[in-house]
Amino acid sequence: MQKVNLAEEIGRTSYxxxxxxxxxxxxxxxxxxxxxxxxxxxxxxxxVFVTEGEGIRTEAFDPSKLEDPSxxxxxxxxxxxxxxxxxxxxxxxxxxxxxxxxxxxxxSLRNREFEPDAPNYTPRISGVLHxxxxxxxxxxxxxxxxxxxxxxxxFTFSYDNPKAGEGHFIHTYMGDGxxxxxxxxxxxxxxxxxxxxxxxxxxxxxxxxxENKVSLFTRFIDLESGEYETKIVNKxx
Numbered sequence: 001m002q003k004v005n006l007a008e009e010i011g012r013t014s015y016x017x018x019x020x021x022x023x024x025x026x027x028x029x030x031x032x033x034x035x036x037x038x039x040x041x042x043x044x045x046x047x048v049f050v051t052e053g054e055g056i057r058t059e060a061f062d063p064s065k066l067e068d069p070s071x072x073x074x075x076x077x078x079x080x081x082x083x084x085x086x087x088x089x090x091x092x093x094x095x096x097x098x099x100x101x102x103x104x105x106x107x108s109l110r111n112r113e114f115e116p117d118a119p120n121y122t123p124r125i126s127g128v129l130h131x132x133x134x135x136x137x138x139x140x141x142x143x144x145x146x147x148x149x150x151x152x153x154x155f156t157f158s159y160d161n162p163k164a165g166e167g168h169f170i171h172t173y174m175g176d177g178x179x180x181x182x183x184x185x186x187x188x189x190x191x192x193x194x195x196x197x198x199x200x201x202x203x204x205x206x207x208x209x210x211e212n213k214v215s216l217f218t219r220f221i222d223l224e225s226g227e228y229e230t231k232i233v234n235k236x237x
Contacts, residue, residue, distance in 0.1 A: 003189040004190055006169065007206070008207075010169070011209070017173040019036050019169060019171035019172070020035050021168070021204070022137045023165075024164050025165070026193060030195070030222055031220065031221040033220075035217045035218075036205075037088075038214055040176075040212060042067075044214065047214055047215060048237070049076075049215040051230075051232070053079070054078070055079055056075065056232065057073075058072060058073050071115055076092060082131050082132045084221065086128075087124065087127070091112045091124050105138050114142050114149075114182075118149065121182070123143035124140075124141070129221070131221050131226060135161070135162060135223050137162065138157065139168060139187050143183065144182065157187055168189055201231040201233060205233050214234075215235065216231075216232070217231070
């Protein structure tokens with residue numbers, strides 16, 4: 001697949017749903033992460049990202065308006081040693097707990113599947129960054145078989161020695177619709193054009209559909225020291 005412009009790819013549809021970008025800054029010195037959530041319903045839009053330990057969690061912006069929390073309240077980002085886990089659901093905890101016991105990223109997801117939100121059956125998308133002597137990352141999607149909930153399709157993609165200025169983008173939906181069409185294909189190669197986290201954050205946030213975007217998390221991790229800087233943007237503030 002040919003590398004494409006990140007902002008253009010994010011803005012190509014009004015509703016990519018939830019999305020993960022993982023890559024490397026142009027100077028080659030930092031790992032780059034972005035995770036965003038969007039919403040069409042009042043329940044989905046009633047959310048913010050807040051810091052929790054070295055990661056983040058979602059919480060209701062207005063607790064009095066919270067309806068079903070089962071698929072919208074979770075920890076999207078957790079850190080396990082040199083590994084940073086980012087997902088669109090509570091499989092973050094599954095990956096963390098299983099990797100802590102020695103399982104691989106792929107093995108940790110074998111007992112999970114797409115979300116039980118018929119008729120959409122939203123895919124579970126996940127990523128992990130291994131930031132040590134050799135920076136690598138993996139991405140995964142668990143999805144129904146063309147809307148058939150009787151079969152879960154599992155795909156894992158591994159990226160060794162990521163190129164400077166390049167990343168990969170995966171999201172839950174191909175666009176708006178009813179039911180929402182699940183993501184298709186492998187993660188899209190995208191450009192990471194800046195070494196500054198503030199600018200990177202602005203690029204992603206400004207590319208998201210204004211009506212549907214809810215929250216954004218970004219992080220740059222120094223590949224030599226392991227130190228990181230983080231930005232959180234919430235539409236509800």
